[in-house]
Amino acid sequence: MRGLIWFRRDLRTLDNTALIEAIRAVSDSQNNEQGLLALFIVTPAQWKEHCLSPMQADLIRQRLLTLTTELKALNISLAVETVDSFRDCPSLITELCQRFDIERVFANAEYELNETSRDALVEEALAEHDIPFTLCSDKCVFMPGSLLNKQGSYFKVFTPFKKTWLQNFSVEQSVVYKPNLLDFNALYDPEFEYNGILDYPTVDSVQWHDNTKDVITELRRFAIERAPDYQQDRDFPALDGTSQLSPYLAIGMLSVRQCIARLLNGRHPEQLNEGEQTWLSELIWREFYQHLIYFEPKLCKGRAFVPWSENICWQGENAHLEKWQKGETGYPIVDAAMKQLNQTGWMHNRLRMVVASFLTKDLLLDWHDGEAYFMSKLVDGDFAANNGGWQWSASTGCDAQPYFRIFNPIAQGQRFDPDGSFVKQWLPELQTVPTKYVHSPWLWADFPSLDYPDPIVEHKQQREQALQMYKDAKASGS
Ligand SMILES: Cc1cc2nc3c(=O)[nH]c(=O)nc-3n(C[C@H](O)[C@H](O)[C@H](O)COP(=O)(O)OP(=O)(O)OC[C@H]3O[C@@H](n4cnc5c(N)ncnc54)[C@H](O)[C@@H]3O)c2cc1C
Structure with a gap:
């Protein structure tokens, strides 16, 4: 055959x-x-x-x-x-x-x-x-439809999904299979010889691996050296606390089973320490969103998961979208994150949440614009995870954060980049700013001497406007 x-x-x-x-x-x-x-x-x-x-x-x-x-x-x-x-x-x-x-x-x-x-x-x-x-x-350990709630429907809340996932998981599901060598000649046509040219614009991805050996080395290193501390390190963008394996999972250079097999290393999930269990949870989030798009095809048509949220009248200024994209909002944690995205194609998860909250709840701009911009820049762009992340942040999604939870970009910076080292790495113009002011440089006496913009909006004021915008949408029903 x-x-x-x-x-x-x-x-x-x-x-x-x-x-x-x-x-x-x-x-x-x-x-x-x-x-x-x-x-x-x-x-x-x-x-x-x-x-x-x-x-x-x-x-x-x-x-x-x-x-x-x-x-x-x-x-x-x-x-x-x-x-x-x-x-x-x-x-x-x-x-x-x-x-x-x-x-x-x-x-x-x-x-x-x-x-x-x-x-x-x-x-x-x-x-x-x-x-x-x-x-x-x-693509998943459990294919969509194989994990259902008691009513026979798909899960709309992550925690019970994860509980059911773990209850049904057996170590055999993370067995990694190697292909056998075929002992016959390849079907070949020189016309198909791949010359490495794609009929699509490309930007150098040299900082990411293209061969399996290097990716597997990264996985092994992460599982042994960093996964045990994942719980405490994962929210600090200046640390190397997360795996950065997302580009490989996104294009399938790596399977989720390979990740889990390496993490478990012969153990059962219950035997993992807290850090390792948290990393497993992230892989289960990935699966949660894969199941969600399968059961809710409307998500692939640009629709929100929560019907009332489709009534939101986004009141932001279009000009602010470009400032956000370029990392010129005047909020260092947001700007540093956007520079990281624009230069590397990757952004730390904590910062994805911060910049997404900022776009929707500070700049009052439509999450679809952020979703599309992320896809156009991310080396790990994955529709389900990106849509899930954006709708979570914008409070329009399945098991999303409530609309009244609005990140304060200054407090987020102070908490997760306390000495400003991440911000200073991506915004060298802030190098001389004392730590006390690094997340609110406009309060520093020497701010005028810096080549850095004033904040384009005032957080407290925008927060109130965002709350009203969401309340109005909710009141107008679905
Ligand atoms: C607004 C927004 C947009 C996002 N867009 C994408 C995207 O396009 N592609 C993408 O892979 N992830 C996306 N994420 C999820 C998450 O930010 C990235 O998976 C993570 O930052 C990748 O870094 P890592 O490999 O070091 O992750 P680790 O922390 O090491 O996690 C391991 C793997 O688990 C998966 N994962 C982790 N967190 C999530 C999550 N919240 N949802 C789904 N899967 C997760 C990823 O495959 C990741 O590689 C987005 C999150 C937000 C808030």
Whole structure:
């Protein structure tokens, strides 16, 4: 049998459920015509519509080169094809199947609406040629639908979701599978040779790894050296307290099972210390949001989870959006965070919450603008986590923070960057500011000598306006 393995956001050979299933099916088949072709489809128009960041595009580009080598070692060659959008995938795949006499297609399931619609169309097109399309569960430990509440519905609150997740988890679910080597020649067509050029803008992602060995080393190092202290360090952006593995999870260079297996290292979750348990919780948050988009496709259409919150009349000034994007708001913790995002494609989680709260509840601007900007810059952009994070911060989401919880950007800075070292790293113009004033430099006598803006809004005043804005929306019902 000849098979096709279609890679999407699962760019790895280790512990890739669809790849392992495809190799098994091909190897078990009885005829002599065995072979497996791998495929990745670049969809520039679709990526643009999804605001895929040029840095993530570059990481994908680089990763496709290293993946090609990894697959070659398994006797599989990778074809990288470009079509405009998801709509063009069914015809491309059926043509390839005909050209290579492919009898089965394999891929890992994705849960976003456009992706599920694409897969339904591909399945339909392949069915016309009697080619089965097997979608495997790979992205989460528990596939959406396998964890339900007592009413048989999906969880709308994280804590019971996590409790059920942990109750149902068995160590076997974190077993990491290696693919077997295929002992036949690769299906190959020189036309598919990947030249490393993507028909999409890219920004250098060199500070992130593109090969599996380095990513696994990072994971191992984090699990051994930093996960035990994760609980106490994770909120301080100046510390190296979190894993920074999100870019690899986002494009699937790393599976969630690999993370959990490494963390557990033979133990049961109950045997983890507090720091390690908290890190596991974050991986479960990731899964919570994956389940949510599957059950609430409206989230993929730009809708809010909480109906009344769609009545919010965002009253902010458009000009402030650009100031926020550039990190020129006059609030050091916000500005430093935005500079970190703009320069590295990554932002610390505490700061993602701070800048998202600032955009929506200080600048009174629509969370959709922040969501799109994040996607356009993040190297770890992931629709479910990003939408979940934005709707959590804007209090429009599922199990979100209440609308009256509004971060004070000065207090957040003082609490989580007490000596101002993070702020000074990203805003060198504040280097000389005494620690006492580093999160409110306008109070320092020498402020006029600095090349740093005045705050564009006054927090206390904006807070009152935000509360009224939310109250009005809530009062107008759903
Ligand atoms: C406004 C906002 C936008 C966000 N956008 C994204 C995004 O586009 N992509 C993304 O991966 N995460 C996003 N997050 C979640 C979180 O900030 C990042 O996953 C985290 O900062 C990545 O750093 P890390 O790998 O060091 O995380 P760690 O703290 O080491 O956590 C390990 C992994 O768990 C997952 N994770 C951690 N926190 C969350 C969370 N709150 N929700 C979902 N998954 C989580 C990530 O895969 C992460 O890599 C967003 C959060 C907010 C508040």
